[in-house]
Amino acid sequence: MEMKSDERTEDFARLRKQYGDVFHLKLGLSEFVVINGAKALHELIVKQADALSDRPEFMHKTSGGNGIGAASGDRWKEQRSFALRTLRGFGFGKRSLENQIMDEVNVFIKEIEKFEESPFDISHLLSISVSNIICSIVFGKRFGHDDVKFLHIIKLIHAGLSRTNFLMVGMTKMLQYLPGDITGVKAARERRRMITEFLEEQVREHRETFDKENIRDYIDAFILEQQSHSTPESFYSDEQLIETIRNFFSAGTDTTATTLKWAILYLIKNPRIQEKMFEEIKSEIGDSVSPSMEHKQRLPYCEAVIAETQRLGNIAPLSLPHAVKYDVTWNGYVIPKGSTLILNLTSVCMDPDIFPEPNEFKPERFINKDGHFEGQNKFSPFSIDLGHSGEINNWGVVRNIAAEGVANIAAEGVANIAAERVANFERLKSA
Numbered sequence: 001m002e003m004k005s006d007e008r009t010e011d012f013a014r015l016r017k018q019y020g021d022v023f024h025l026k027l028g029l030s031e032f033v034v035i036n037g038a039k040a041l042h043e044l045i046v047k048q049a050d051a052l053s054d055r056p057e058f059m060h061k062t063s064g065g066n067g068i069g070a071a072s073g074d075r076w077k078e079q080r081s082f083a084l085r086t087l088r089g090f091g092f093g094k095r096s097l098e099n100q101i102m103d104e105v106n107v108f109i110k111e112i113e114k115f116e117e118s119p120f121d122i123s124h125l126l127s128i129s130v131s132n133i134i135c136s137i138v139f140g141k142r143f144g145h146d147d148v149k150f151l152h153i154i155k156l157i158h159a160g161l162s163r164t165n166f167l168m169v170g171m172t173k174m175l176q177y178l179p180g181d182i183t184g185v186k187a188a189r190e191r192r193r194m195i196t197e198f199l200e201e202q203v204r205e206h207r208e209t210f211d212k213e214n215i216r217d218y219i220d221a222f223i224l225e226q227q228s229h230s231t232p233e234s235f236y237s238d239e240q241l242i243e244t245i246r247n248f249f250s251a252g253t254d255t256t257a258t259t260l261k262w263a264i265l266y267l268i269k270n271p272r273i274q275e276k277m278f279e280e281i282k283s284e285i286g287d288s289v290s291p292s293m294e295h296k297q298r299l300p301y302c303e304a305v306i307a308e309t310q311r312l313g314n315i316a317p318l319s320l321p322h323a324v325k326y327d328v329t330w331n332g333y334v335i336p337k338g339s340t341l342i343l344n345l346t347s348v349c350m351d352p353d354i355f356p357e358p359n360e361f362k363p364e365r366f367i368n369k370d371g372h373f374e375g376q377n378k379f380s381p382f383s384i385d386l387g388h389s390g391e392i393n394n395w396g397v398v399r400n401i402a403a404e405g406v407a408n409i410a411a412e413g414v415a416n417i418a419a420e421r422v423a424n425f426e427r428l429k430s431a
């Protein structure tokens, strides 16, 4: 079996044909169970959430189980609930964050304009802009596009996600002890150390200027909780804080930036779709104001473009691994305690029975006969709802910790890029 990520989902599709929706793999010393298809994912991950929301042990290794993304059990429940409450308090997923998002979108467009007609790589610009929105909540500040130290951290985060083969690490733990660095784990440790230094510096600055009467951001909120409500059973340690904010950056920056990158690519390749978004924005809200969340209901086609981007972009095809807390029975089979679960989200996003011609970019599939946006609950780019991902909202709409906020960022980003394209179009017409 291929362990390269782009070929792995094809292997899973082949094995699914042969062995069914749920099959077991023994790779190295580890037991994996791969779950495919909307039905099995729903029956297992949603209905048996309590048994299936932990993280496998190999994910605890570097973080010591701290943070949210790699945490399990009581720590995970307490810290995830604090994180959701606090992020929402600072406007995540709410209109109150909108001004910051709009400011960032404007800076982003200005940065692009600097290139005039020259070609440029948009990835880096997108990562900085998205990351700055997270920075505004976590650190209470944003960084300039020319801040060398910050740019370096963004690069490290990006490399962390794209260059380490975590499945391979989990599968064959011994590989990391061989000479060289075939799994990328050694380089990842070094990147991790540098990111930790940066985060520790931010926390140190916050402690020095902390004022409990003026809670500026996530770090302050955590310090306050640590000082006032922490009990011996709770998990408000300094390590927990560093890991959690690391999670926000690593889980939040590249995911959102990559989604926006797909959106831009699909729009470049489909000028007719771009035109339709433009027409919708122009007829519903005009071109004197920027599209914002308050206009969302009136822009079903723009919403459909975002949903279709998330479906086809499919940027987290195997979600994150889950662990089995106790034996679980499904269709007469036992999934044993201790197994690692792989959630094959591609099997839903690309299912031709749910999405005919799945390789085609067709936003119309999310528009119902009355012209309304509909059907995002057929899949979820944020994994399956429940525990590890967030609030339950029927099958598949996984509200991971960030889904709402991301929807805002992505929606405003895409709509504003479309609107900017509108402005250019108008300029061209009048020239």
Ligand code: HEM
Residues within 6 Å of the ligand: 068, 069, 070, 071, 080, 134, 247, 248, 249, 251, 252, 253, 255, 256, 259, 315, 316, 319, 320, 321, 381, 382, 383, 384, 387, 388, 389, 390, 400, 401, 402, 403, 405, 406
């Ligand atoms: C389009 C953007 C995004 C996508 C597609 C995405 C996708 C995912 C997926 C698939 C998971 C694993 C869920 C599971 O284990 O079942 C996850 C977890 C997580 N994401 Fe995102 N994510 C996005 C943006 C963000 C953002 C902006 C943040 C910033 C706060 C974030 C923070 C997290 C955290 C903290 C977790 C771990 C949650 C837990 O283990 O309980 N994500 N995300």
